[in-house]
Amino acid sequence: xxxxxxxxxxxxxxxxxxxxxxxxxxxxxxxxxxxxxxxxxxxxxxxxxxxxxxxxxxxxxxxxxxxxxxxxxxxxxxxxxxxxxxxxxxxxxxxxxxxxxxxxxxxxxxxxxxxxxxxxxxxxxxxxxxxxxxxxxxxxxxxxxxxxxxxxxxxxxxxxxxxxxxxxxxxxxxxxxxxxxxxxxxxxxxxxxxxxxxxxxxxxxxxxxxxxxxxxxxxxxxxxxxxxxxxxxxxxxxxxxxxxxxxxxxxxxxxxxxxxxxxxxxxxxxxxxxxxxxxxxxxxxxxxxxxxxxxxxxxxxxxx
Amino acid sequence: xxxxxxxxxxxxxxxxxxxxxxxxxxxxxxxxxxxxxxxxxxxxxxxxxxxxxxxxxxxxxxxxxxxxxxxxxxxxxxxxxxxxxxxxxxxxxxxxxxxxxxxxxxxxxxxxxxxxxxxxxxxxxxxxxxxxxxxxxxxxxxxxxxxxxxxxxxxxxxxxxxxxxxxxxxxxxxxxxxxxxxxxxxxxxxxxxxxxxxxxxxxxxxxxxxxxxxxxxxxxxxxxxxxxxxxxxxxxxxxxxxxxxxxxxxxxxxxxxxxxxxxxxxxxxxxxxxxxxxxxxxxxxxxxxxxxxxxxxxxxxxxxxxxxxxxxxxxxxxxxxxxxxxxxxxxxxxxxxxxxxxxxxxxxxxxxxxxxxxxxxxxxxxxxxxxxxxxxxxxxxxxxxxxxxxxxxxxxxxxxxxxxxxxxxxxxxxxxxxxxxxxxxxxxxxxxxxxxx
Numbered sequence: 001x002x003x004x005x006x007x008x009x010x011x012x013x014x015x016x017x018x019x020x021x022x023x024x025x026x027x028x029x030x031x032x033x034x035x036x037x038x039x040x041x042x043x044x045x046x047x048x049x050x051x052x053x054x055x056x057x058x059x060x061x062x063x064x065x066x067x068x069x070x071x072x073x074x075x076x077x078x079x080x081x082x083x084x085x086x087x088x089x090x091x092x093x094x095x096x097x098x099x100x101x102x103x104x105x106x107x108x109x110x111x112x113x114x115x116x117x118x119x120x121x122x123x124x125x126x127x128x129x130x131x132x133x134x135x136x137x138x139x140x141x142x143x144x145x146x147x148x149x150x151x152x153x154x155x156x157x158x159x160x161x162x163x164x165x166x167x168x169x170x171x172x173x174x175x176x177x178x179x180x181x182x183x184x185x186x187x188x189x190x191x192x193x194x195x196x197x198x199x200x201x202x203x204x205x206x207x208x209x210x211x212x213x214x215x216x217x218x219x220x221x222x223x224x225x226x227x228x229x230x231x232x233x234x235x236x237x238x239x240x241x242x243x244x245x246x247x248x249x250x251x252x253x254x255x256x257x258x259x260x261x262x263x264x265x266x267x268x269x270x271x272x273x274x275x276x277x278x279x280x281x282x283x284x285x286x287x288x289x290x291x292x293x294x295x296x297x298x299x300x301x302x303x304x
Numbered sequence: 305x306x307x308x309x310x311x312x313x314x315x316x317x318x319x320x321x322x323x324x325x326x327x328x329x330x331x332x333x334x335x336x337x338x339x340x341x342x343x344x345x346x347x348x349x350x351x352x353x354x355x356x357x358x359x360x361x362x363x364x365x366x367x368x369x370x371x372x373x374x375x376x377x378x379x380x381x382x383x384x385x386x387x388x389x390x391x392x393x394x395x396x397x398x399x400x401x402x403x404x405x406x407x408x409x410x411x412x413x414x415x416x417x418x419x420x421x422x423x424x425x426x427x428x429x430x431x432x433x434x435x436x437x438x439x440x441x442x443x444x445x446x447x448x449x450x451x452x453x454x455x456x457x458x459x460x461x462x463x464x465x466x467x468x469x470x471x472x473x474x475x476x477x478x479x480x481x482x483x484x485x486x487x488x489x490x491x492x493x494x495x496x497x498x499x500x501x502x503x504x505x506x507x508x509x510x511x512x513x514x515x516x517x518x519x520x521x522x523x524x525x526x527x528x529x530x531x532x533x534x535x536x537x538x539x540x541x542x543x544x545x546x547x548x549x550x551x552x553x554x555x556x557x558x559x560x561x562x563x564x565x566x567x568x569x570x571x572x573x574x575x576x577x578x579x580x581x582x583x584x585x586x587x588x589x590x591x592x593x594x595x596x597x598x599x600x601x602x603x604x605x606x607x608x609x610x611x612x613x614x615x616x617x618x619x620x621x622x623x624x625x626x627x628x629x630x631x632x633x634x635x636x637x638x639x640x641x642x643x644x645x646x647x648x649x650x651x652x653x654x655x656x657x658x659x660x661x662x663x664x665x666x667x668x669x670x671x672x673x674x675x676x677x678x679x680x681x682x683x684x685x686x687x688x689x690x691x692x693x694x695x696x697x698x699x700x701x702x703x704x705x706x707x708x709x710x711x712x713x714x715x716x717x718x719x720x721x722x723x724x725x726x727x728x729x730x731x732x733x734x735x736x737x738x739x740x741x
Contacts, residue, residue, distance in 0.1 A: 117333050153349065155341055209326050291420075295420075
């Protein structure tokens with residue numbers, strides 16, 4: 001994200017090195033007006049991208065009774081109306097703290113399990129030999145694009161038979177299953193980038209394969225593990241569809257709770273706006289802290 | 305991407321066997337889960353789609369037939385087609401424009417951060433955000449607030465919805481909604497009632513009898529004194545003039561002059577009164593004020609949701625394309641620039657063709673993504689128009705879990721959804737095999 005900014009800024013304003021002075025002047029004028037236009041277009045786009053989220057934040061800070069008197073933008077001229085009371089009411093008790101906690105209880109294990117299983121399998125697919133290895137991996141590549149919708153009915157039935165349907169482990173299990181193809185694919189590709197000589201040298205020194213995996217390969221693939229953690233965590237944290245079906249009343253995450261509030265949309269902005277903002281706060285903080293890994297993951301994931 | 309380390313062959317047989325044990329230990333958990341949760345469901349869905357809702361009666365391909373005849377499912381299929389035809393191309397185009405433009409400004413990093421951020425948040429949160437943005441009420445939805453503000457800047461004619469002529473004083477309301485009065489005298493009073501107090505402009509002043517002249521003049525006023533009093537149809541203290549009303553003078557159906565009332569409700573024409581002329585207040589004077597666009601109505605709901613989708617994914621496209629752009633050889637572009645090529649020519653003939661592989665990856669990623677679109681539609685489309693906005697994944701959910709309770713039809717829909725991504729699946733496998741060879 002930070003790599004593409006320095007050089008081009010210079011080329012836009014610098015005139016072409018050849019040509020008579022008059023030509024240079026017009027070129028310069030054209031490039032000046034066009035760069036002005038570029039600025040305007042990007043500023044308009046930036047505003048369009050910013051306003052919806054700012055609107056949600058401001059709405060979440062306005063008392064419910066003001067909702068009828070005017071839009072959130074009236075708060076920009078009268079900031080005195082802003083208050084944290086919606087948040088204190090929401091977090092003070094009731095369903096939201098529990099739903100938020102359920103979201104954590106689903107996201108964290110689903111992320112750790114997926115990454116752990118994928119790291120092991122990825123290493124085996126990259127560096128260990130076992131019968132059918134390449135064919136099986138090709139199958140994993142094929143599973144990359146299977147939509148989660150295909151699993152909803154069969155897995156619901158399967159989990160119902162073993163009593164997992166409607167529980168947090170049931171939701172976690174589904175996410176692990178549908179996170180694995182991409183996770184295994186990503187890990188295997190990253191393990192393959194480790195030079196064979198390094199692993200061979202460790203082997204010559206008498207290192208067992210398990211130790212090579214744990215102490216050598218895994219640390220070398222740390223950036224991939226990080227991107228994978230972030231992606232899987234965000235995927236599960238943001239999921240609504242899977243939890244809508246697989247979570248019960250006691251295990252519903254924040255997204256499902258908020259979805260159940262959509263029926264009264266308009267009259268309950270004091271719940272929906274702060275609730276939605278709480279649910280997007282964690283992903284945005286994760287995004288801002290780890291944007292480098294996020295971009296790498298997005299690049300790698302563009303085959304998914 | 306080579307699959308084998310060259311010296312693997314030297315490992316002893318014992319080591320290999322131990323490797324094999326470890327390999328199975330590492331691979332088996334993942335494979336078992338994949339088998340039970342992804343592979344088995346594919347087979348189960350295919351089989352289940354051949355049975356009826358109860359799951360006991362074999363119905364062959366009837367569920368697929370139902371999927372292609374059921375009205376709601378057809379609407380969903382049509383909407384899915386619109387999504388696939390429009391959204392990936394738009395996302396890629398917007399991402400390309402952003403990627404190219406940000407190369408020319410100093411605050412590129414901030415811009416990219418801002419536009420990329422929506423990708424991190426859930427469809428649910430984005431859905432709630434855009435449900436609010438698209439709210440039809442200009443006092444709640446920012447888009448309609450902006451639309452109304454822009455509209456009123458260009459057309460600030462006050463309008464008096466609900467206003468009607470005082471009965472029994474010679475004013476008439478014709479079928480088109482125009483209010484008419486004969487212009488047979490020099491001064492014509494046009495008393496209206498039923499004006500809502502909040503539509504009265506701030507500048508309105510007490511109604512006044514116009515100065516007599518050669519032409520037709522008159523006053524349009526609110527024939528109502530707050531608190532009571534006054535004589536119906538006549539001017540008096542407390543009666544407000546209605547400013548900004550368009551008044552036409554017609555002669556035998558032909559408009560010969562048009563004017564607008566002043567703050568005290570008066571107006572004046574140069575033409576003299578006659579038996580054939582009439583004064584007309586056109587229906588537009590009484591039209592409801594502009595309230596913006598019904599974004600989430602049946603007609604616009606899908607384009608509106610696609611707009612929200614672009615907001616979410618354009619940043620992804622931008623970042624991937626910017627990455628590709630950074631890797632392009634600069635020499636060609638510099639050479640073209642020295643040869644006098646314009647920026648647009650460079651963009652069209654050099655940048656875009658060189659970026660084609662990256663654009664293709666972004667486009668295909670978006671196509672796969674769009675086929676499965678669910679959350680955004682489910683959240684943004686209000687209940688009454690949900691069927692108009694329906695997509696296959698939403699239909700699948702509603703049919704199997706959201707009250708429809710027909711998992712036979714649901715399975716058929718999930719098989720159709722899977723078939724849609726099979727080409728990409730084969731492409732992935734082929735590309736992977738190719739890269740390995």
